Amino acid sequence: MEKPTRLALLKEIAEFLNEETEMKSMLDGALRSLVEGSEFSTGWIFFINNEGEHELVSDYHLPKALTRNQCAYMTQGSCWCVQAYENKKLTKASNIINCSRINHATQAYADETDGITHHATVPLRSGEEEYGLLNVATPHTETYSEEDLELLESVAFQIGSAIKRITLTEQEKEAARISERNRLARDLHDSVNQMLFSVKVTAHAGQGLSDISKAQQAFKVIEETSQNAVSEMRALIWQLKPVGLEHGLVHALKQYSEMLELELYPEVHGLIDLSSTVEEHLYRIVQEAMNNTKKHTNTDEIQLTIKQTQQNVQVRVQDFGTGFDVTDSTRETSHGLNNMWQRVKLLQGDLTITSSTQGTTIDVVIPLN
Template sequence: MSSESEDPGAVLHAVSSAVLAVTRHLSVREVLQVIVRSAQRLLDARYAALGVPDEAGAFAEFVAEGISDEEWEAIGPMPRQHGMLGAMLREGAPVRLPDIRRDPRFECWPRAHPVLKDFLGVPILDGDQVLGIIFLSNKRGPGGFTEADQRLLTMFAAHAAIALTNARLYERSRELALVEERTRMARELHDAVTQKLFSLRLTAQAAASLVPGDPVRALRELDRVERLAGEALAELRAVIVELRPAELGRHGLAETLRKHVRLLDRLHPASFSFSSSPSDGETGGESGAETGAETGGEAPGADGGTRALDPAVEVAVLRVAQEALHNASRHSAARTVAVRLGREDGRVVLEVSDDGAGFDVATAAGRGLGIASMADRAEAVGGSVLVRSELGAGTVIRMEVPG
């Protein structure tokens, strides 16, 4: 059906759906997918896509309709900023063509890429800045895309600009919230724990000086050391529990990880999956970004049941997983990333593995990969982190903690 003969009510409904998607609490990728799907349906196109460029000559986000997962697999990596896509990013102007293959800006497609003919693309603008592009191809009705189609797609591009701007504001607000939380944590640690530990140190020094001349009084001071140490430990645990992410309290470690992995799977071109195993050699959930053990606040147990974890251990495992997943999504260029949570020999085991580019572990300390931070988090709860990576052969990060 041609968009020119489309019922005005249907047009308003499609636009309304896009606007509602922008204003809902959906991921950026979901919002962009709704916009692309609405544009494809309204303008009766076989193919539709929306790309947001990155600073490395590729696309940070690229969503499409009309291409199956199998076809994407055959096409290969995400498109680069070249040919017509690159020209639109540079020129920032709409493009409407009866046959894209005849335009001098066209270059080529990968071998498995579908053949595109009639083409309509418009930039996604924030003022004069080109945030991305949205384009349609192969209109099903005769005659190709019209000027009315171009006006309607321009309207959809305006909604895409709102989605991207809101997403950036949201990410900025999250960054500010993290800074505020770190400041609060430092203040809480200073007020509740640091002063107690300072008193503990002075008391221990006093006890040591009294041992030769007044051992009875030294014993009393040592009793005070023990009491102060217990109080400091209790206050430190209270701070940790207070700083415990709300998701852990509501859903538990396994479910929180599963939800986080599912979100990454939606936001990134790589495939992210999560699985949990209740015991050695037993799988507790099918591998997949939508699956995993829903164990509440407990961890997989060695006997196939569940066992409560110390809150500090849960926080440490979650933070290491998030750091490892951040590295995999930003730096590895992986096609698949797998997260496994299980129990082996009485210890909780987390593994994050990818099939990406890998790196030299010996020289990675200064690359901002957070390896030292992950190790510190694990050691703070009596655990350890092992990083295995090889150039061209992917990376495995394995964390073991008492369970």
């Protein structure tokens, strides 16, 4: 099979990297494309931490000698390229004259090295951030050409940028998870805890009541407050796990609205076929909107419109309640709005919120390409 031109190979790898969102599959796919699209026959990637410890995170077509004993030659001990990287002496794509890993493997399994004796190496970085090394090799080759090293530099730059992007995305996701856990903890403390305290106070006071009518009234308060606490706790549990989402976004939202005792009027345009990530984020966004409607707008009706095209998915959540000031960061609703903004940002979408005395409208647009 004819190899692609170097420009075509770089374009192919760049397009692949732009679409990947998971670190392992990104590294494996980029390394496979590089080896299959060039004269290199094998490659491997080390991540190196601040203590100089390296980890084999991806490899492709390693000679059998290097895979022996669960890749012991690749995972144990040090070598010139890792030491040079740690000492800041490796700044560009370079030829490795003598690789201790390959030498040790050759001494033990001389007939299983596929003719690999030397390799080229290049650091993986993005700006000031450094992540590790990209190494490649070709049988019976001791020195790699300037063109080979330039190709290696270009691919390493692309991979480094992808690592940076995925790392930042993961950090944002973790920040969103922490924010959501904190919000749930606040809600638990502010609502359920307050209700249970009220039940305790009422029950304590009721012990001294001799008037039957007053005692009955106390029991009624305890019953109503307990039911409210149960409903609030159920809502918080639903927010931890999207119940019913396996049956589709609209079905899950309908179930959640029923639990909140809201009337949801869904309207769907087009075939709703979303990835699990997009679907769950949209569920959480609409869920947050319904929570705000239940608590703050003095209405129990919500209009939900979902439209999917080839380019995006559009979601509108609309109520006709009392509305609120979207610029007032002191309101309790601001926590929920911040969660919406974070989720939309992770999906690289747009969020628009308008509110007045006639009601609130939340519009979300998420790109699908």
